[in-house]
Every structure is written in structure tokens, then in C-alpha cells.
Amino acid sequence: MASENAISPTRSEDYPEWYQQVVRAADLAETSAVRGCMVIKPWGYGIWENIQRKLDNRIKETGHQNAYFPLFIPLSFFEKEAEHVEGFAKECAVVTHHRLEQKEGRLIPAAPLEEPLVVRPTSETIIGASFAKWIQSYRDLPLLINQWANVVRWEMRPRVFLRTAEFLWQEGHTAHATREEALRETMLMHEVYREFMEEVLAMPVIPGEKTAGERFPGAVSTFSVEAMMQDRKALQAGTSHYLGQNFAKSSDIKFVNEAGDFDFVHTTSWGVSTRLIGGVIMTHGDDDGLKVPPKVAPYHVVILPVIPKPEAAGEVREYAEKLREMLRESSFDGERLSVHIDNRDMRGGEKNWEWIKKGAPIRLEVGPRDIKSESAMLYRRDKGHKDKASVNLNELKNRIAGVLSEIQANYLDTARQYLKQHTSTEIRNFDELKSYFTPKKLEKPEIHGGFVLGKWCNDQAEEKRLNDLKITIRCLPLQQSGTSGKCIVTGREATVDAIFAKAY
């Protein structure tokens, strides 16, 4: 293979296909026998475990506790909140039978359930039923619960990590005595997500509120963090909802307040999913494959033993072992370094490329020459694949965590620049908006557009006009300019700033 890049096609040649190829080349996941459901392979799941652990720490630091609720939701629970039902009904998987019986060599569902069970698409209603039992008094509040779980949404158009029928996520559910406190909670988690995406995933996001049309079914207000992928489309990376008393009323979550009166609690919910892995791929990946931000990399360092002659094998292996033990003394982002020695019996070049494609942050080559000079050859995924440096062991020990921090910072910088560079503040009217979001080559669209930050009249009826351009209002950023001007869509006087973009 003489090709320059490990991934074909490149991002600019065919972005969606590039994405699929990276998922494959980095061995993250594959499709399964069940339509729309993916198998997450060890390298992909390792990233998820790190996302889980580091986000879980933050969830707990902000006072929440983990619990677990059933996979199945009785249909009647689900029916309670009207908007919620309408929002999710079309994509629900429903269990109607239990028990299989053999008939003529086939298995037939035999016993119909009295009440069908919905496989949770989200758990507001079933958690609400528990909350109703757990909460009696204002002294039981706030109730701050999180669940790590899988959910099922029967999507028409699945795409690995970005939109699968079953996905893994965390869903926080909290109950509060007052609107103000619930809103504070919503904003707190919104900010936790923003910080997590930027600090851990090196993925810059725009935090903001959703318009009424884009709200979570049943919510009073929805906030999201919106990230820009390298095809300049938006990815909703995490959402936080203030649910008002809607779910409290439908699930009958009442409490006695300090004055001795009955009142309904105010609830929130918030979540992020395995979609984040898709976000990491499309934020940092290049034409050689994935680049895993060091803070979520299953291995921070991969050691590649170089064995030019079989008789050197023992010596090299021993040296690699020693190097690993030395590096494991270091810590990064509050944890011990994760160092892997790739001892597989295969050609060095191929092995090296595999780890480039998987996006391991640091590769260290060690062979007889390095043993002699007491050093290792250092390669970084944020630099060219031929860009190497011989580093003395002592220096390596002192520098390794610093190099990881640099890589992490470089990824964030690059992504920030990309976001800034492709966020236009120059669009003034609908025509300009239209030309901004229209590719030059219609039959095979090139990467085009980006985010448009502009004025919006905040009239829900007018939002539909954006459908023709295949764009949506991603959010009304928290950071508002406070100036007034003309709405990009309608030309009316407007004070609200909004982000317009195509989205996943």
C-alpha cells in the first residue's frame, strides 16, 4: 500500500464513509445481527469506560448518587405524560409476551402479558414512580439520582455511535422543592457537561437553551451543549432538562412543604450517551484514523518492541517490561498511567500503523539500540507519523505526563480553532443564510457551511422555514450579546442570538 493516508476515503473525499472506515480501522465497534444495534469492541468500550468513570466522578462530586431502575416500563406509566408519550411513542420497542413454546420445530411466543411493557427509551416515568414513594416531605428533598443504563429507541436510520437502536448512557433524575432550585440543578449539570466535554474530551461546545420546537417531550426548558464535527455539522452532545412539575403531576410526586401544605416537586433530567464516542471520532480524527484524547484513552502509552534478530527478543522484552513499570509510576489526570506492551508476533510497521489508526496518544519504540543508549523512541499522535524523538529514560519518566497534557491541550486547541473558524457572525438575511448552507456541488456535496451565530425573532412558527435549508436552530447560547438587530430568518427586530446549523 503506497497510499499516503491510512483511511480511505479521506474526510474531504467522503466524510460519512470516512467515519465508517475510522470506526472499523480503529476497531471501535461493528454492526450486529440485530438491526441498528452495535457491538462495542474493547477499544471503543475502553473509551466509554473512561468517559463513564470521569463523568461519574463529577456526577458524584455534585452530590448525586447512582441507582438502578427496571429496563421495562409498564405501558400505563408511559401513558401518563401526554407530550412525553407523543414524543417517544413512534420509536418504542414493546414487549407483549413472555415464554416461548416449541411448535413444529419453531419457537412461538406463548403467553401474552396482561399489560405490555415498553423497553425504556428514557426513564422519567418509571423513576418518577419510585420518587413518588420516596418523597413525603421537604426534608426528603432534593433527591439527586443518576442511573447508568442502556435504552432503546427504534430509529429508522441507525449510524454507529451516533444513532443506534440501543445505546448506553447515563440519565440523571432529580426532584426539588422549588422551581429556582430545579433550574439551578439543570444549569449545574449543563455546566458539568460543558466542562467535561472540553476538559476531558477536548471537544469545545456551545452551551445554550433549545427553542420550544427542539425541546425534550414534556420539558419546560431544555439545554444542550452543541459541538462542531469536522464536516461542520452540529452534534448535540449532552442535554439537561428542567421538567417543571409536569412529571411530578403525572407521577404524583407530592411533598409537604415547610408551611405544611402539599405541593408537587420540580424535576430535572439530564444525560449523555455513547454518542460522545462518535463526537470524539469526528472532532479529532484525521485521515490516518482516530485520535483519542489522552484523558479517555484506554492506553496512554503503547510500547512497541523492535526485535531485529530473534536472539534479541529476550533482552528487548525485558527492557519493555522495565520501561512499563517505570512509566506506571507516573500519573496523569489523577490516575496511574495505562501502559500497554504490544508483544504480538507481527511485522513492526503494521503494528505501528494499527496504533496510529486506533489513536493511542503515545507510542514508544524500544529495540537493541535504545537499550544501549538507555532511551526509547517517542512518537506522538498529535504529530506526524514519522516525527520521532529519542528520549532518555530518566527524561521520559519526568516528561511523560507532561507530553500527555500537551497532546490533550493540542487537541482542544485545534478543535477550538476549527469551531471558531467555521462560526460565521456575518450572515444578515435569509438569502445569505441559504447560500452559506448550499454546497457548490449539489450532486456530491463538499464539506460546507458551519455554525451561524445570528439574530432570531424567537417565533416558533417561523422556525419551520429552516427545514428547506436542512438546518435547525441548535441553541440560543447562554452567552447573549444583548444587542438588537434584524432576525436572519424574518428580518424582524430581534434581540436573541441563536446558533443555526445542520445537525446529526
Next chain:
RNA sequence: CGGGGUGUAGCUCAGACUGGUAGAGCGCACCGUUCGGGACGGUGAGGCCGGAGGUUCAAAUCCUCUCACCCCGACCA
């Protein structure tokens, strides 16, 4: 659910119009050369051609039915 398409080796596909012993590349196994390096040569394993029925001396190929998947729409974290 509307429109289009495809099912042949682990993967990507050719063969089908015009029926006659199942093919290529990659991957895999082994041997040799090479190797601080995504190598090269040789040998080999691997498929009752999505399923059922039909036409025929003969079906991957023609016909009927069926199942599955993919793409474009509507829907979406």
C-alpha cells in the same frame, strides 16, 4: 411507511443479459527471503452462490414467492 438497489469465501466484489465442473483482490495458515519495518515470493485452507418452490438433461445464472440488508425521503439523543 413511499421510491430505488443489493444478497456469491472472514471482508470488498466479478461471474447473471447469452444456463454447462465456483473466480479475483485483501485477510488467514505454512515455508523461504526480507525487516528499526504498513515487505516480497511460493504453497495451502476456506463457498451446497440469502431461503423455498418451479422450468430444464443441466440453474449462481431463467420464473414465482419469501426473508434480510443498503441507499434516497418522512422521524431522531
